[in-house]
Amino acid sequence: KAGVTQTPRYLIKTRGQQVTLSCSPISGHRSVSWYQQTPGQGLQFLFEYFSETQRNKGNFPGRFSGRQFSNSRSEMNVSTLELGDSALYLCASSPGTRGNEQFFGPGTRLTVL
Amino acid sequence: QKEVEQDPGPLSVPEGAIVSLNCTYSNSAFQYFMWYRQYSRKGPELLMYTYSSGNKEDGRFTAQVDKSSKYISLFIRDSQPSDSATYLCAVLGSSASKIIFGSGTRLSIRP
Numbered sequence: 001k002a003g004v005t006q007t008p009r010y011l012i013k014t015r016g017q018q019v020t021l022s023c024s025p026i027s028g029h030r031s032v033s034w035y036q037q038t039p040g041q042g043l044q045f046l047f048e049y050f051s052e053t054q055r056n057k058g059n060f061p062g063r064f065s066g067r068q069f070s071n072s073r074s075e076m077n078v079s080t081l082e083l084g085d086s087a088l089y090l091c092a093s094s095p096g097t098r099g100n101e102q103f104f105g106p107g108t109r110l111t112v113l
Numbered sequence: 114q115k116e117v118e119q120d121p122g123p124l125s126v127p128e129g130a131i132v133s134l135n136c137t138y139s140n141s142a143f144q145y146f147m148w149y150r151q152y153s154r155k156g157p158e159l160l161m162y163t164y165s166s167g168n169k170e171d172g173r174f175t176a177q178v179d180k181s182s183k184y185i186s187l188f189i190r191d192s193q194p195s196d197s198a199t200y201l202c203a204v205l206g207s208s209a210s211k212i213i214f215g216s217g218t219r220l221s222i223r224p
Contacts, residue, residue: 043212
């Protein structure tokens with residue numbers, strides 16, 4: 001089975017721009033979660049989508065949003081980028097039932113200049 | 114107080130040594146416990162996944178959960194230079210999907 005894929009792998013943007021990241025989960029998995037990883041804050045949960053609905057949300061501002069499509073692929077969007085948004089953005093794939101393992105993709109490294 | 118506490122290290126040990134990595138957590142309601150390994154510039158890789166208290170062994174890796182003391186451990190036997198990575202402990206939160214991570218321990222195995 002193919003693993004979780006994320007595109008693009010690297011991205012450079014300037015302050016004020018917006019960005020869209022994409023995640024394709026493992027085949028058959030219906031849940032996609034997004035995390036932000038920074039040296040200072042570590043790995044922090046952004047939100048989770050299951051069957052095209054946001055099921056859970058972390059403590060991030062409204063500039064961070066996401067969606068999920070009928071084929072379980074997910075996108076996350078960050079609007080009005082700030083320098084502090086520079087991070088590794090990871091998505092994790094899971095079948096979706098409580099207690100299922102989550103498997104991570106390689107991440108998208110976003111740099112905001 | 115953070116929900117999951119982990120010593121960031123770095124931890125450096127000689128090849129072949131037994132490595133012990135530890136975390137504590139604050140909420141007794143947590144029931145699923147994980148260890149992830151993350152190499153530089155890669156996504157976290159699930160190493161061990163356990164439910165409730167007890168031990169779980171997989172090759173050179175043993176995960177241990179003590180719910181009475183809210184303590185999670187990972188032991189690596191016969192450590193190899195390829196084990197050099199950051200190890201993240203994690204718990205599954207009260208909702209179905211939110212993983213709460215420790216800050217990670219950087220481990221270096223010296224040849």
